[in-house]
Amino acid sequence: MKKRKDGRYQKNIYIGRDENGKRKYKSVCGTSRKEVETLAAELKQKLGKGIDISSDDTYGCWKKRWLTVQRSLQTPQQYKTLERYLKHFTELEPYKINKLTIADFQEIVFDLAAKNPTTGKPTAKKSLKEFIATASRVFEYAIENRAIDFNPLKYVKISKNAAKKKERRALSPEEQKLIINTPHRGRLPAMIMLLAGLRRGECLGLQWADIDLKRNKINVHQTLVLDGNNSYIKAGAKTEAGVRKVDIPTVLSDYLKSLAPHSPFDYVVTTTKGKLMTNSAWRRLWESYINCLNLEAFNSQQGKIVGIAPRSKYCPDGIPQVIEPFTAHCLRHTHATNLFYSGYDILYIQHQLGHTKPETTLNIYTHLMQDDTEAPAKKLDDFLNRKIS
Known part of the structure; x- marks a missing residue:
């Protein structure tokens, strides 16, 4: 250890040799001998753990x-x-x-x-x-x-006062009826995501060969990856559990049967030119679809407006916003909600949605149970009435 001209103390620690065999040292400095010895001990401890202390990377x-x-x-x-x-x-x-x-x-x-x-x-x-x-x-x-x-x-801590993310909403029964009954190109993917619970990429990667209308099942084994304005099919799903066979209700099966016959290798949801969807193509389709649903809802209400929104991409003609715009994932969340209220158990819902961890599915259960505090008591009453009364 030596005392420098600026009054501080310095000690050089041997840390090994470079690629040419030359000895390498690391210097530690402090205002006192004790401080330098402490820093030197920490340095040697790191060396003992195999830490590359010569690295000065940012x-x-x-x-x-x-x-x-x-x-x-x-x-x-x-x-x-x-x-x-x-x-x-x-x-x-x-x-x-x-x-x-x-x-x-x-x-x-x-x-x-x-x-x-x-x-x-x-x-x-x-x-x-x-x-x-x-x-x-x-x-x-x-x-x-x-x-x-x-x-x-x-x-690192997060403040208790940090904003809470807005919960993804489930569509109302009226909105679900609107999707099922309103003709539009966006109706096909919307119904698949709403009634089968597929993710957007899983839905856009479907081929007609993946749909078994005799057994009312969809085989999910590939997904469409949207990369900028390019897209390609990737084998598998978002997770290993995402590769699955999901059940579909009769209303979806009947709708798919009503469509014109297709080659088994055709993709179910495509652009107007029959090609794979891209980001821009999907965005245009979805904006047009939401606008169509909004117009249909406006016409059906016969002037009974629920709040008037300013001109937007969803009401380009100045038509009031009578439905709240929703995303593709809201449809999947609505499917999970429907399964929950239908009485399906958590393992079935986990498989249907392709969740890897049951905790993900449990989060949905917890959220819905908080919103439906009367349901558990009613189920117990029904059980006791059947078994005891």
């Missing part, structure tokens, strides 16, 4: 390395989602990954909770958890590669 460098790996493991859409989540921590990219602290990330998370720069609104708690989890995976990757031994994201 967080941005490790982020790029991790994303390179993910590009081959994720679908294009999933990869873009990871990139979007990590953008919230862009300001930390120039800093060395081994120098970043809990406070560095905590400050950003609290700022996002107060206001998301993209939306201008508070960030939902669920979204904050996803941002933190994604950045945490970058640190875990660096730990696996012996670059660091600490992940600050594990200790």
